[in-house]
Amino acid sequence: MVVDDHPIWRDGVARDLAERGFDVVATAGDAASAVRIARAVRPDVVLMDLNLGESTGVEATTMITGSLTGTRVLVLSASGEHDDVLEAVKAGASGYLVKSASAEELVEAVNRTAAGDAVFTAGLAGLVLGEYRRMAATPDEDKPQLTDRETEVLRLVAKGLTARQIANRLVISHRTVENHVQSTLRKLQLHNRVELARYAIEHGLDVEPEGT
Amino acid sequence: MHTEPGRTGPSVTGDPVAHLWRGTVALRIVTFLFALGNAAVHHSTYERPWLAWTVIGVMAAWTVFTSVAYSRENGRRPWVVSADLGLACALMSLSPLIMTDFQFLSNVPLITTIWASGPPVAAGALGGSVAGALSGLVVGLFTYLSRGVLSVDLVRDVVLLSGAGLVVGMASTTARKSAVRLEQALRTEAATAERERLARSIHDGVLQVLARVRKRGLELGGEAAELAELAGEQEIALRSLVAAAPTESTVDGDADLRPGLQLLATPRVQVSTPATQVMLPASTVAELTAVVREALSNVDKHAPGAKAWVLLEDLGAEVVLSVRDDGPGIPEGRLASAEAEGRMGVAKSIRGRVEALRGTLELQTGPGEGTEWEVRVYR
Known part of the structure; x- marks a missing residue:
């Protein structure tokens, strides 16, 4: 499923994916219909643009990953939207690819997302590293922390090394590298949910139970 | 409107x-x-x-x-x-x-x-x-x-x-x-x-x-x-x-290091930064941006066509900037010989700037390994 408010881009990406054997089950141009359609068709992967006019892709990501366990969100967005990308990843997106990526990179990223792997660009690794360090500087007690190994792996990703190069350099398996990357994301997302729940309780908001 | x-x-x-x-x-x-x-x-x-x-x-x-x-x-x-x-x-x-x-x-x-x-x-x-x-x-x-x-x-x-x-x-x-x-x-x-x-x-x-x-x-x-x-x-x-946000500095002369670095991004240069501001004295920001520009132009000169990655990390007490490329790397001894011959080049210019900021500079390179500069400056 492809979500983008710009029809030229949306249809182009959908065609690219269809040509390469993917089954594009739906497209959407705004956050509200993206959530509605995703709940109806339950796609494996949602390609999400973050800049959806009035509404944001971050909200749509939160709602989709919160209510559909089998659906993974891959953010496909412009390179400049640092804060939004970080927020979307915290909200449950399993990866981020810039729109300037090549068709091959896109295909590989969609495949990996469908397989449950995290898709990390160097840019996203830099953002995630920055976020952990920002949290480390706050007095909050149950904030998530990176292990030394995870920090090491993230830094190498941010410096443009591929998973295979990192595995070689650190003398660990390719799978272990993937697991480290995955775990940095999971901790961040878990913390984000705890924070949201705490916020809701503190402010007396009723959280609508969502089917996870 | x-x-x-x-x-x-x-x-x-x-x-x-x-x-x-x-x-x-x-x-x-x-x-x-x-x-x-x-x-x-x-x-x-x-x-x-x-x-x-x-x-x-x-x-x-x-x-x-x-x-x-x-x-x-x-x-x-x-x-x-x-x-x-x-x-x-x-x-x-x-x-x-x-x-x-x-x-x-x-x-x-x-x-x-x-x-x-x-x-x-x-x-x-x-x-x-x-x-x-x-x-x-x-x-x-x-x-x-x-x-x-x-x-x-x-x-x-x-x-x-x-x-x-x-x-x-x-x-x-x-x-x-x-x-x-x-x-x-x-x-x-x-x-x-x-x-x-x-x-x-x-x-x-x-x-x-x-x-x-x-x-x-x-x-x-x-x-x-x-x-x-x-x-x-x-x-x-x-x-x-x-x-890139406007690079205007705050009243106490600090500026965000990110915008200047982000402008250096090209199809072959990826710039990664935190999502939050990295504030440093405006003069330090200018010097560090110059260091990165220099390192990148060096990549262009010695490894044309190579990709490069710039990573900015804010560790609180220090700021770390890494520039890595996937080019052929600098053969051992070449930097030293260039320096000895008195040619300006990277070594002197980058090292000089970093020393002036009282920072440290690390260079990791070797044939086939690409080149990685790591600059640390302390707050």
């Missing part, structure tokens, strides 16, 4: 030292009442009571005039303050005609009394500390000329008068400066908001089309691929441009 940058936000209007002028007017009125009381007490013993009351009348009229003028922004002008100073000194100089010699000897106040402190205060508010202090000295000089003798009391008055002018002048200068800063801050804020609005609309339209042209063109191949490459370069340049 279009609004000019710098005019969108709230702006500071009015004279930043208006409160000083209100004080000046209050001082004027209070000191006039004092002079009036003084004349009432002494008028029976004055040599020329009619002249005393004439002077008091002129003072009353002038007090009304300056109160009105100083209360309006367009009345706070150099000529009004100069006339104020001139008139106060002239009226004061009439004191020898009004008062008896005995009154002078027994230190009875001059006819203008402390009313003459008005002009130095007004001059300070208008022109700053120097104007205030000088006006105080002028009034002091006329006090001396009117009394004709130098005494401890007179010197004390002069010191108080120029001191008052000086202090008010300093307050006025400070108030004006902070008003300018506030205005600047508001302008920056408005400009940022405007830039964000532009960035959004550029993102929605131009960038999407450019991205699509690049993608489709590459697939079509041939001449279309060339056009696609051009579109791709412009797409990334435009993205970095709209993503």
Whole structure:
């Protein structure tokens, strides 16, 4: 499923994916219909643009990953939207690819997302590293922390090394590298949910139970 | 819909030292009442009571005039303050005609009394500390000329008068400066908001089309691929441009290191930064940006076609910048030999800049391994 408010881009990406054997089950141009359609068709992967006019892709990501366990969100967005990308990843997106990526990179990223792997660009690794360090500087007690190994792996990703190069350099398996990357994301997302729940309780908001 | 940058936000209007002028007017009125009381007490013993009351009348009229003028922004002008100073000194100089010699000897106040402190205060508010202090000295000089003798009391008055002018002048200068800063801050804020609005609309339209042209063109191949490459370069340049916030520094001279680095992104250079600002002194920001630019141009020179990654990390007490490329790497000894031959090159320039920042520089390279510079600077 492809979500983008710009029809030229949306249809182009959908065609690219269809040509390469993917089954594009739906497209959407705004956050509200993206959530509605995703709940109806339950796609494996949602390609999400973050800049959806009035509404944001971050909200749509939160709602989709919160209510559909089998659906993974891959953010496909412009390179400049640092804060939004970080927020979307915290909200449950399993990866981020810039729109300037090549068709091959896109295909590989969609495949990996469908397989449950995290898709990390160097840019996203830099953002995630920055976020952990920002949290480390706050007095909050149950904030998530990176292990030394995870920090090491993230830094190498941010410096443009591929998973295979990192595995070689650190003398660990390719799978272990993937697991480290995955775990940095999971901790961040878990913390984000705890924070949201705490916020809701503190402010007396009723959280609508969502089917996870 | 279009609004000019710098005019969108709230702006500071009015004279930043208006409160000083209100004080000046209050001082004027209070000191006039004092002079009036003084004349009432002494008028029976004055040599020329009619002249005393004439002077008091002129003072009353002038007090009304300056109160009105100083209360309006367009009345706070150099000529009004100069006339104020001139008139106060002239009226004061009439004191020898009004008062008896005995009154002078027994230190009875001059006819203008402390009313003459008005002009130095007004001059300070208008022109700053120097104007205030000088006006105080002028009034002091006329006090001396009117009394004709130098005494401890007179010197004390002069010191108080120029001191008052000086202090008010300093307050006025400070108030004006902070008003300018506030205005600047508001302008920056408005400009940022405007830039964000532009960035959004550029993102929605131009960038999407450019991205699509690049993608489709590459697939079509041939001449279309060339056009696609051009579109791709412009797409990334435009993205970095709209993503980069204005690099204006804060009041204490700190600036965000990220925008300058983000502008260095190209199709072959990826720049990764935290999502939050990385504030450093503006000069450090400029130097570090130059270091990265240098390292990247070195990649272009020695490993044309190689990709490069720039990573910025903020560790709190220190900031780490890494520049890595996937080129062939620098053969062992080549940096050292280049340095020994006295060729400027990377080594000297980058090392020099980093040393000047009291930072550390690490270089990791080897044939086939690419090159990685790691710069650490401490806060």
